[in-house]
Amino acid sequence: MxxxxxxxxxxxxxxxxxxxxxxxxxxxxxxxxxxxxxxxxxxxxxxxxxxxxxxxxxxxxxxxxxxxxxxxxxxxxxxxxxxxxxxxxxxxxxxxxxxxxxxxxxxxxxxxxxxxxxxxxxxxxxxxxxxxxQPAGPLRLSDPAIEIPQFYALLAQNAHRTTAIRSLRRAWVQPTLGAPYLAIGLDVYDTSPVSVDAVRAMMQQSVVAVPDGLPVSTVAMSDEHDPVAMWLRANARPFYDRESHAAPAAPSPAAGYGYPPPHGTY
CATH class of the missing domain: 3.40.1350.90 (Uncharacterised protein PF11572, DUF3234)
Known part of the structure; x- marks a missing residue:
């Protein structure tokens, strides 16, 4: 060698x-x-x-x-x-x-x-x-407990104007290392450059209502390998849904989602 x-x-x-x-x-x-x-x-x-x-x-x-x-x-x-x-x-x-x-x-x-x-x-x-x-796992994911109705209302309003958006979900993510953050799950109709730009602009227009110091990230609901998207699909109903306007449901907290038990790994 x-x-x-x-x-x-x-x-x-x-x-x-x-x-x-x-x-x-x-x-x-x-x-x-x-x-x-x-x-x-x-x-x-x-x-x-x-x-x-x-x-x-x-x-x-x-x-x-x-x-x-x-x-x-x-x-x-x-x-x-x-x-x-x-x-x-x-x-x-x-x-x-x-x-x-x-x-x-x-x-x-x-x-x-x-x-x-x-x-x-x-x-x-x-x-x-x-x-x-990407955040360090295992992740602890739960329904956000922080009250920020102004942000959610503005985000839903802007999503309704953004025709690429089908629905939005949310989760509170606590990585193993690093600060916890609010994740917004984006379910879109297509991923064309025009749609991607429109969704990016929607988020930029909405985060002005986020309190100072609160980290916010986005995740594509179509990503079958992302643990946050996996949890959102399984546990969180949309807080904005263009097609059915479904009411939000409170998912139960989950620990280490998407990861095997720690025995035998690290």
């Missing part, structure tokens, strides 16, 4: 050793190492085929009902694992982009004492799309 390869593996393995139950800061540092093109290499274990061949297939393991592809973090760990089949060295971002759309996570060093560390597919999605662009 080259010196740069050794350094890359060493960074991931150093971060991996820091991860213990409840240490979400250490786990986030591990995700950052995996997402870094300079440090994020992993050795994917191939159940079928050879690296680069059309029939190459990653291994599969199931933990608590969730699927993961096993990998190791260095050539030394590959040797220690006793794996005798083929393997493929890939960047963490590339592995994440391959696995998360099929709801597969990544399991690091399953042969290690304690069983290694599992990265759920939702965190692979964060690695693939940018860790700073």
């Amino acid at each position: 080259s010196a740069s390869g050794t350094a890359a593996a060493g960074t991931v393995e150093h971060m991996l050793r820091q991860v213990t139950p409840g240490r979400f800061d250490a786990y986030e540092a591990l995700l950052q190492a995996l997402a870094d093109p300079g440090t994020g290499q992993v050795w994917m274990l191939l159940w079928h085929g050879q690296a680069g061949s059309p029939d190459a297939q990653y291994g599969n393991m199931e933990v608590d009902g969730f699927s993961y592809a096993p990998c190791v973090t260095s050539a030394q760990e590959l040797s220690a694992s006793g794996w005798s089949r083929a393997y493929e060295v890939v960047g963490g971002v590339d592995a994440a982009r391959t696995l998360y759309p099929d709801h597969y996570g990544l399991w690091l060093n399953p042969h290690a004492p304690g069983g290694g560390v599992g990265v759920p597919w939702l965190d692979l999605r964060r690695i693939a799309g940018g860790l700073d662009r």
Whole structure:
């Protein structure tokens, strides 16, 4: 292995050793190492085929009902694992982009004492799309308790004038790391550039009624991989609905939505 390869593996393995139950800061540092093109290499274990061949297939393991592809973090760990089949060295971002759309996570060093560390597919999605662009999970989601009727009224009024909007939902999101925020779920009729611009303008016109210091974010209801959108579809009725004007319902709070239980992961 080259010196740069050794350094890359060493960074991931150093971060991996820091991860213990409840240490979400250490786990986030591990995700950052995996997402870094300079440090994020992993050795994917191939159940079928050879690296680069059309029939190459990653291994599969199931933990608590969730699927993961096993990998190791260095050539030394590959040797220690006793794996005798083929393997493929890939960047963490590339592995994440391959696995998360099929709801597969990544399991690091399953042969290690304690069983290694599992990265759920939702965190692979964060690695693939940018860790700073999506909140750190597991997320706690609930119906917003904060009273801001002026904002909701203005938002609904502007949505009614924005023909691209079908409905709006809302949730209070508490990330594992970082400040909580109000999420607005946007259900749109189409995603053409004209519609996207109209929806963006609608939000810009509406956030003037948001109290100072209250973070507000938006999420596309059509995103089948976003945990906030998943929760909104399952738990929140629209507070604005162009077609039926449905009354809002109060969903019950949910902890860790979209993530597996912490046992065996981080």
